[in-house]
Amino acid sequence: MTDFKNKIKNIPQPPWGPSEKKLESLLRKAIFNFNLIENPDIAIALSGGKDSLSLLFLLKAISGRGFFSFNLHAIHVRGQFSCGAGVDIRYLEEVCAALDVPLHIEELSLTQDQINCYTCSRVRRKLIFEKAKKTAEGIKSVYDQVSDSVIGEEAYRKAQEAKKDKSI
Numbered sequence: 001m002t003d004f005k006n007k008i009k010n011i012p013q014p015p016w017g018p019s020e021k022k023l024e025s026l027l028r029k030a031i032f033n034f035n036l037i038e039n040p041d042i043a044i045a046l047s048g049g050k051d052s053l054s055l056l057f058l059l060k061a062i063s064g065r066g067f068f069s070f071n072l073h074a075i076h077v078r079g080q081f082s083c084g085a086g087v088d089i090r091y092l093e094e095v096c097a098a099l100d101v102p103l104h105i106e107e108l109s110l111t112q113d114q115i116n117c118y119t120c121s122r123v124r125r126k127l128i129f130e131k132a133k134k135t136a137e138g139i140k141s142v143y144d145q146v147s148d149s150v151i152g153e154e155a156y157r158k159a160q161e162a163k164k165d166k167s168i
Contacts, residue, residue, distance in 0.1 A: 011098055012057045027058050028066065037067065043132040045124075046074040046096075046103070048087035053095070060099050072101045075131050077124045079108025104131050 016024060031037050042059065046052045056074060063070040074096050078089065089105065096103035106127040108120070 011095065012054075012061075014061055023054065024058055024062060027055075028062065031067070037070070040068050041071045041073075041135075043073045043075050043128070043135065045128050046076045046092060048076065048092055056095075056099065056101065060101065072099075073132070073135055074101050074103045075106065075128050075135075076103060077106045077108050077127050080112075102135075104135060106131055 012020060014020075014024075044052060044056050044059065046056060056072070059070060059072060063072065074092070076087075076089070076092055078087070093103055108123060108127065
């Protein structure tokens with residue numbers, strides 16, 4: 001049995017180092033520039049990977065700091081033959097408990113012969129959005145790989161602008 005207690009003590013939180021400050025800055029700019037958060041009720045599709053965990057940590061950290069306080073929820077979809085099947089649910093439960101973020105676990109019931117990336121992705125997304133609608137008063141903002149892409153695109157654009165500025 002894995003002891004997650006020592007890992008949980010090391011949850012990233014401000015004050016940040018230089019890399020974390022940059023990530024927080026990029027997240028804040030993306031939220032502001034693209035008007036990503038209009039409602040304080042936010043669900044994060046929590047796969048357990050570095051992208052979704054980082055987004056959870058950052059949103060929790062900026063909640064109430066320059067933005068209204070967020071009502072964060074994490075939604076994890078698990079299934080025997082899906083992406084992230086190896087993620088230990090106990091770890092996600094411990095992380096969410098330490099951050100005081102409710103974790104909702106949905107079951108993906110596809111069989112091995114039904115699995116392909118397209119079908120799995122659509123079914124996972126449907127489960128996430130259905131759970132978000134049922135949670136609290138109906139969560140309007142659901143962040144998953146789409147928001148990761150928006151933040152990533154913003155970071156890429158800024159990096160390209162910085163390169164141009166340096167070459168002048």
